[in-house]
Amino acid sequence: MGDEDWEAEITKPHMSSYVPVFEKDKFPPGANGDTFNSTPTSSSEMDDGSQRDRFMRSGFASGRSLGNRDAGESTTRENPPTMGGFGVGKRFGNRSFLNRKFEEGDSTGLWRESNGNEDNQTRDRGFSRRGGYQDGSDSCSPRRGGRGSFRGCRGGFGLGSSSNEFEQDEGTQRTGGPFGSKRPALSGAGNGDTYQSRSGNGSGRGGYKGLNEEVITGTAKNSWKSEVEGESTDPQGPKVTYIPPPPPEDEDSIFAHYQTGINFDKYDTILVEVSGHDAPPAILTFEEANLCQTLNNNIAKAGYTKLTPVQKYSIPIVLAGRDLMACAQTGSGKTAAFLLPILAHMMRDGITASRFKELQEPECIIVAPTRELINQIYLEARKFSFGTCVRAVVIYGGTQLGHSIRQIVQGCNVLCATPGRLMDIIGKEKIGLRQVKYLVLDEADRMLDMGFGPEMKKLISCPGMPPKEQRQTLMFSATFPEEIQKLAAEFLKSDYLFVAVGQVGGACRDVQQTVLQVGQYSKREKLVEILRNIGDERTMVFVETKKKADFIATFLCQEKISTTSIHGDREQREREQALGDFRCGKCPVLVATSVAARGLDIENVQHVINFDLPSAIDEYVHRIGRTGRCGNTGSAVSFFDPESDGHIAQPLVKILSDAQQDVPAWLEEIAFSTFVPGFSGSTRGNIFASVDTRKNFQGKSTLNTAGFSSSQTPNPVDDESWD
Ligand SMILES: Nc1ncnc2c1ncn2[C@@H]1O[C@H](COP(=O)(O)OP(=O)(O)OP(=O)(O)O)[C@@H](O)[C@H]1O
Numbered sequence: 001m002g003d004e005d006w007e008a009e010i011t012k013p014h015m016s017s018y019v020p021v022f023e024k025d026k027f028p029p030g031a032n033g034d035t036f037n038s039t040p041t042s043s044s045e046m047d048d049g050s051q052r053d054r055f056m057r058s059g060f061a062s063g064r065s066l067g068n069r070d071a072g073e074s075t076t077r078e079n080p081p082t083m084g085g086f087g088v089g090k091r092f093g094n095r096s097f098l099n100r101k102f103e104e105g106d107s108t109g110l111w112r113e114s115n116g117n118e119d120n121q122t123r124d125r126g127f128s129r130r131g132g133y134q135d136g137s138d139s140c141s142p143r144r145g146g147r148g149s150f151r152g153c154r155g156g157f158g159l160g161s162s163s164n165e166f167e168q169d170e171g172t173q174r175t176g177g178p179f180g181s182k183r184p185a186l187s188g189a190g191n192g193d194t195y196q197s198r199s200g201n202g203s204g205r206g207g208y209k210g211l212n213e214e215v216i217t218g219t220a221k222n223s224w225k226s227e228v229e230g231e232s233t234d235p236q237g238p239k240v241t242y243i244p245p246p247p248p249e250d251e252d253s254i255f256a257h258y259q260t261g262i263n264f265d266k267y268d269t270i271l272v273e274v275s276g277h278d279a280p281p282a283i284l285t286f287e288e289a290n291l292c293q294t295l296n297n298n299i300a301k302a303g304y305t306k307l308t309p310v311q312k313y314s315i316p317i318v319l320a321g322r323d324l325m326a327c328a329q330t331g332s333g334k335t336a337a338f339l340l341p342i343l344a345h346m347m348r349d350g351i352t353a354s355r356f357k358e359l360q361e362p363e364c365i366i367v368a369p370t371r372e373l374i375n376q377i378y379l380e381a382r383k384f385s386f387g388t389c390v391r392a393v394v395i396y397g398g399t400q401l402g403h404s405i406r407q408i409v410q411g412c413n414v415l416c417a418t419p420g421r422l423m424d425i426i427g428k429e430k431i432g433l434r435q436v437k438y439l440v441l442d443e444a445d446r447m448l449d450m451g452f453g454p455e456m457k458k459l460i461s462c463p464g465m466p467p468k469e470q471r472q473t474l475m476f477s478a479t480f481p482e483e484i485q486k487l488a489a490e491f492l493k494s495d496y497l498f499v500a501v502g503q504v505g506g507a508c509r510d511v512q513q514t515v516l517q518v519g520q521y522s523k524r525e526k527l528v529e530i531l532r533n534i535g536d537e538r539t540m541v542f543v544e545t546k547k548k549a550d551f552i553a554t555f556l557c558q559e560k561i562s563t564t565s566i567h568g569d570r571e572q573r574e575r576e577q578a579l580g581d582f583r584c585g586k587c588p589v590l591v592a593t594s595v596a597a598r599g600l601d602i603e604n605v606q607h608v609i610n611f612d613l614p615s616a617i618d619e620y621v622h623r624i625g626r627t628g629r630c631g632n633t634g635s636a637v638s639f640f641d642p643e644s645d646g647h648i649a650q651p652l653v654k655i656l657s658d659a660q661q662d663v664p665a666w667l668e669e670i671a672f673s674t675f676v677p678g679f680s681g682s683t684r685g686n687i688f689a690s691v692d693t694r695k696n697f698q699g700k701s702t703l704n705t706a707g708f709s710s711s712q713t714p715n716p717v718d719d720e721s722w723d
Pocket residue numbers: 257258260303304305306307308311328329330331332333334335336477478598599600601625626629630
């Protein structure tokens with residue numbers, strides 16, 4: 001069937017309201033919704049439209065669980081071809097067919113996301129959902145079942161509307177009409193420019209609504225947009241009702257942690273560079289930090305016995321009241337590096353227990369780019385503040401706004417928030433900023449880039465927000481591109497300190513990196529081969545787009561590899577379920593977009609596979625940093641397609657060689673034959689800053705070795721001023 005036929009179907013005005021239900025027992029375990037996309041949902045939460053929406057979101061890929069759950073509620077059981085129609089049946093499993101269609105799509109421009117150009121997908125998504133839906137309804141025709149298997153896949157996967165994770169996230173805030181919430185996709189169909197299609201659809205809408213609470217990559221960055229307006233004013237679609245389950249309250253769960261790995265002690269050998277005036281000396285032990293007893297107890301219960309380098313340097317700096325930009329490898333304990341000294345200060349200042357108030361005035365605000373990450377930071381804050389009167393609260397998009405407000409009004413000392421939800425809540429006058437003493441930007445380079453930068457600027461210029469001279473601003477990341485460092489100056493006092501643990505932007509050396517040359521059409525076969533060898537070890541598979549994430553996840557389920565997926569098109573409930581299934585090992589494979597690239601700290605992730613390489617090398621560093629954490633070892637395998645990945649060859653070679661990994665000769669050849677504007681393989685290249693960028697201009701530095709107080713040695717070049 002040619003693409004024209006698809007188009008013909010797409011333009012059909014009528015859409016069936018049929019909702020299929022899948023029979024669980026007709027399909028073997030592991031190849032279906034048992035593991036993939038299962039979303040426990042109470043039918044009472046959903047109106048007709050949202051049921052269909054949920055079907056569109058979940059049913060395509062997880063029909064079985066959905067079907068079982070909803071059976072008897074509103075639908076009748078249908079025959080297995082329906083299953084095929086939605087991408088999980090035999091038709092879909094016909095690899096040769098699938099391959100062919102997939103590739104045809106590619107060549108005709110209908111499947112382009114592998115190039116990371118999500119803008120091209122707006123159109124596809126808009127109609128692919130409809131296509132999937134229609135195919136699903138036509139479950140009796142074997143031929144159409146076959147088509148459905150592919151189209152259903154497209155439809156089912158094409159849940160989103162817009163071209164980047166920010167924009168698609170907006171949809172997760174509201175579940176729109178019968179065909180899903182991603183209205184811009186439908187109305188924007190035919191308009192490849194997602195920004196415009198958003199504008200067209202969403203003018204005057206609540207721009208925050210979580211739309212900016214995701215990670216975007218590559219070109220999609222350019223299409224970010226925000227409009228400050230409250231979620232509740234959005235006239236389109238029902239409100240998001242999802243209330244995340246409260247985290248377990250028992251002490252064992254609060255302090256649950258995984259073991260540090262065999263390379264934890266090697267952290268001590270990493271070079272640390274501190275730049276800036278009058279840096280306080282590093283500490284070598286927790287005792288030296290002189291924290292209060294409750295904090296020390298919590299640190300012990302968390303299983304921390306020894307400081308990591310970033311903690312050795314950052315804790316005294318924060319305790320000394322200095323602003324800080326800290327860059328340290330993934331998984332090396334940056335979260336505690338800012339939480340512990342902030343909490344220590346709060347305890348020292350005799351913070352009073354916060355109580356119910358309509359307007360809360362937190363002392364500390366922590367922002368991070370993704371919902372899952374901010375939730376994780378919150379859990380760390382809750383852990384370290386256990387037994388104190390400091391109350392941490394988390395708010396993030398994709399959840400009921402009322403729930404966020406209820407959390408806040410009960411008392412809030414430390415507010416962990418994604419930017420969109422934060423601005424919403426500030427706009428609703430539930431949060432006042434006058435008392436803010438600490439502002440933390442985790443994944444700071446992301447928080448300051450084109451995606452979130454404007455948001456952060458708005459935050460610091462909000463009425464009541466103390467000027468930088470009167471608050472402490474802390475920035476942490478594993479990567480800090482030079483231009484982002486320059487932007488950061490606006491947020492930081494001029495005498496901020498810069499801590500660089502190892503090579504700024506470098507990959508964690510505990511991750512064994514392998515790059516394989518794999519052409520686009522061989523990737524799935526290779527992936528299955530690797531995953532079969534890996535067995536049940538936890539593996540994250542990164543792809544460039546949301547649509548592909550679902551496609552690959554469903555494909556793996558079809559191959560009987562228990563898989564789930566996380567990306568910005570999935571509802572928050574589904575995202576959390578997916579993460580939960582991955583964490584507990586129910587689904588040892590998690591297919592993800594870059595939304596899961598940063599910060600997530602999941603025990604026992606032994607492998608990362610870059611099915612698609614990201615468009616930017618810093619994203620690569622973060623992705624592979626999901627393994628090899630806290631001294632544990634891990635492996636990262638990346639599929640390099642010379643057709644599409646040439647741009648990343650040079651920085652990749654640099655990352656590999658800096659981390660003392662084997663660099664394949666073929667990759668070096670590609671790297672040297674590919675001109676990448678602006679990239680100089682040197683440590684001063686513009687891909688990564690190896691140092692505090694102030695030094696390139698007026699700077700001074702102190703070179704230290706982690707674990708030794710060499711920072712106290714006089715800096716030989718300490719004779720210039722940065723101010
Ligand atoms: N001193 C320590 N001793 C033992 N475990 C630690 C210590 N510091 C941090 N950890 C643990 O190491 C893991 C990684 O820490 P964390 O998530 O803060 O890393 P990170 O540097 O922020 O990583 P990323 O760059 O990926 O965000 C966590 O499970 C954390 O609890």
